[in-house]
Amino acid sequence: MEGVEYIYDEHGRIKGVIVPPELWEKIKERLFEPSKYRGIYKGKKDLEKSLRELRSEWERDF
Incomplete structure (x- = not known):
């Protein structure tokens, strides 16, 4: 370039x-700017960190 x-x-x-x-x-x-979108991702600067945190809420030890 x-x-x-x-x-x-x-x-x-x-x-x-x-x-x-x-x-x-x-x-x-x-x-991609998550803050442009509504919902739980609005205002999130580190989307990957937020997604990891959400994932850990669903992981269970059965």
């Missing part, structure tokens, strides 16, 4: 990426 720059560590592994603002705006539109 044009304009995307990669930052590498001393071992050649990618440690970061610099993305042009125009591309970031396109990417940002695709990100």
Whole structure:
């Protein structure tokens, strides 16, 4: 992709990426924001953590 720059560590592994603002705006539109939806997920910032907590409520030792 044009304009995307990669930052590498001393071992050649990618440690970061610099993305042009125009591309970031396109990417940002695709990100899932649970706070946009109603119900139990409204206002949740860490959806995966919330889902794990809900799952643990249903796990039973029979």
